[in-house]
Amino acid sequence: MSHSTHPVTDRLPGIEAVLVALLAGVAGVAGSFAVAAFTPAFIAGPIAGFMARTLPGALITFSIVVLGDLGSQLNVLLAVGLSTTIFAVAALLGQAVGQRTAYPIAGVVAAATTALISVAITAAPTPSVVAGVATGTVVLLSDLSQSQAVSSHTADLSAGRRRLLAAVASAASLGIGGYVLGSQQSTQVSPPTLEGAQPWAAPEIEPLLAEAAEKSLGVSGLEPLVSDRFYEVDINSTDPTLDATSWSLTVTGTVDRELSYSYEDILSMEVDHQFVSLRCVGEALNGKKMDNALWTGVSIMDLVEPAGLPEDCCVMLRAADGFYEEFPLSALQDGFLAVGMNGEPLPRGHGYPARALIPGHWGEINVKWLTEIEILEEEQDGYWEERGWHGTGPVNTVAKLHVINTLDDGRKQVGGHAYAGVRGIDRVEVSTDGGDTWADATLSEPLPGTDVWRQWTYTYDPPGGEHEVVVRATDGMGALQPEEKSSPFPSGPSGWVTKTVR
Numbered sequence: 333m334s335h336s337t338h339p340v341t342d343r344l345p346g347i348e349a350v351l352v353a354l355l356a357g358v359a360g361v362a363g364s365f366a367v368a369a370f371t372p373a374f375i376a377g378p379i380a381g382f383m384a385r386t387l388p389g390a391l392i393t394f395s396i397v398v399l400g401d402l403g404s405q406l407n408v409l410l411a412v413g414l415s416t417t418i419f420a421v422a423a424l425l426g427q428a429v430g431q432r433t434a435y436p437i438a439g440v441v442a443a444a445t446t447a448l449i450s451v452a453i454t455a456a457p458t459p460s461v462v463a464g465v466a467t468g469t470v471v472l473l474s475d476l477s478q479s480q481a482v483s484s485h486t487a488d489l490s491a492g493r494r495r496l497l498a499a500v501a502s503a504a505s506l507g508i509g510g511y512v513l514g515s516q517q518s519t520q521v522s523p524p525t526l527e528g529a530q531p532w533a534a535p536e537i538e539p540l541l542a543e544a545a546e547k548s549l550g551v552s553g554l555e556p557l558v559s560d561r562f563y564e565v566d567i568n569s570t571d572p573t574l575d576a577t578s579w580s581l582t583v584t585g586t587v588d589r590e591l592s593y594s595y596e597d598i599l600s601m602e603v604d605h606q607f608v609s610l611r612c613v614g615e616a617l618n619g620k621k622m623d624n625a626l627w628t629g630v631s632i633m634d635l636v637e638p639a640g641l642p643e644d645c646c647v648m649l650r651a652a653d654g655f656y657e658e659f660p661l662s663a664l665q666d667g668f669l670a671v672g673m674n675g676e677p678l679p680r681g682h683g684y685p686a687r688a689l690i691p692g693h694w695g696e697i698n699v700k701w702l703t704e705i706e707i708l709e710e711e712q713d714g715y716w717e718e719r720g721w722h723g724t725g726p727v728n729t730v731a732k733l734h735v736i737n738t739l740d741d742g743r744k745q746v747g748g749h750a751y752a753g754v755r756g757i758d759r760v761e762v763s764t765d766g767g768d769t770w771a772d773a774t775l776s777e778p779l780p781g782t783d784v785w786r787q788w789t790y791t792y793d794p795p796g797g798e799h800e801v802v803v804r805a806t807d808g809m810g811a812l813q814p815e816e817k818s819s820p821f822p823s824g825p826s827g828w829v830t831k832t833v834r
């Protein structure tokens with residue numbers, strides 16, 4: 333094969349070169365995914381994060397409030413597209429250099445450039461090298477097949493076709509292979525085995541989980557009191573992968589002395605197991621970003637008090653993913669540092685190795701992947717407050733309507749969860765006539781804990797035809813949930829949930 337026979341007429345970047353480059357880019361992204369899966373080492377991870385951090389707050393708010401989960405999916409899709417384009421530029425560069433020399437180095441240049449760009453963005457060598465090899469392979473194979481076509485005196489058109497076909501075939505197989513490999517990877521991190529320290533496996537856990545199962549109402553389709561699928565909300569589309577053995581939690585700022593705790597330090601402290609519910613300030617009124625779990629952890633005050641605290645003001649919690657949230661020092665009093673969830677080490681998606689739980693407050697200050705507790709003398713904005721949200725305060729009272737069943741006898745059964753943070757839930761009422769008349773719903777028996785949701789259910793004979801079901805909760809202070817509807821932005825959704833039932 334002789335590369336000197338490259339058609340010199342092929343001006344770059346012709347449509348064909350661009351297509352080959354894009355295919356090579358697809359293979360490169362798949363190669364990165366094959367090794368990194370959905371971790372920050374995946375090329376699209378940091379790019380999606382960068383976009384989420386730098387796009388205008390109004391656009392992000394629109395995405396959260398109007399698009400919901402679709403918004404973050406679009407962001408990931410956009411990041412994958414951008415990553416493909418970036419690798420395609422590397423492939424184009426390879427082709428351009430390859431054309432100007434007598435040596436078959438297009439693939440090598442494409443591979444090296446891709447790997448370099450990837451490592452600069454992700455700081456992860458292995459997935460970057462694999463991405464480079466995948467990109468380079470597509471460029472190399474398309475290059476080879478073209479020179480073969482040319483040297484076998486095939487017509488120019490056919491040479492171009494063969495080149496493109498080789499790129500399609502190699503990119504498709506590398507792409508599918510990479511996707512399958514990446515999807516099969518477990519991205520859960522297992523904690524280091526520390527002798528005698530597995531507080532999430534304590535004997536108290538099983539009975540508590542059993543209690544939650546028993547107290548859950550037997551309403552078909554209603555999530556039990558300990559959520560099957562706990563929602564996740566993150567500023568990044570890939571979760572950090574922290575190594576607990578090198579992780580530490582520091583107490584800094586205006587303290588008498590700064591402190592640092594290792595994972596082992598925390599696991600050897602006195603632990604407690606608490607049911608705590610979380611709800612995201614940015615969720616829809618009847619959304620599903622409200623859940624409950626049994627958490628294992630230690631008191632945050634036990635960690636910060638030895639540092640010597642000032643009289644007042646604030647605390648900033650900082651995390652390994654670049655997230656930070658600030659709130660009054662007083663809210664830290666009942667703060668809990670969780671290392672376990674439902675009898676398991678804290679899952680990566682929920683903050684492994686450790687997260688804060690601040691009872692009664694919106695989800696956002698329950699900082700995951702916690703690395704620093706900074707004591708402040710003056711107020712500062714947190715990540716979401718810089719973007720216009722007011723999500724550091726106590727949650728709004730809500731009764732959700734998630735289940736509408738028709739029973740065998742023709743009656744309707746409705747149900748959901750009610751939550752009011754540390755105020756607790758005392759009562760849930762249901763109206764089946766659009767709010768004219770009200771009846772009490774049945775509530776699940778309360779679980780131990782100060783910040784736990786309850787389930788409610790109500791069964792009734794449906795009036796003929798369409799009717800309006802309305803639900804409202806009364807908190808433990810006797811306050812009725814306000815009727816007036818408000819958007820999640822900026823301080824959380826409120827209003828009575830209403831649904832038309834047929």
Ligand SMILES: Nc1nc2c(c(=O)[nH]1)N[C@H]1C(S)=C(S)[C@@H](COP(=O)(O)O)O[C@H]1N2
Nearest residue numbers: 563564565566567612651655695696699700
């Ligand atoms: N480090 C970090 N902590 C975080 C977030 C984040 O993006 N990064 N999201 C917050 C938000 S907005 C919410 S609602 C809760 C959600 O916790 P979950 O994902 O465990 O349900 O985590 C909070 N803690």
Ligand SMILES: [Mo]
Nearest residue numbers: 612613695696
């Ligand atoms: Mo949130």
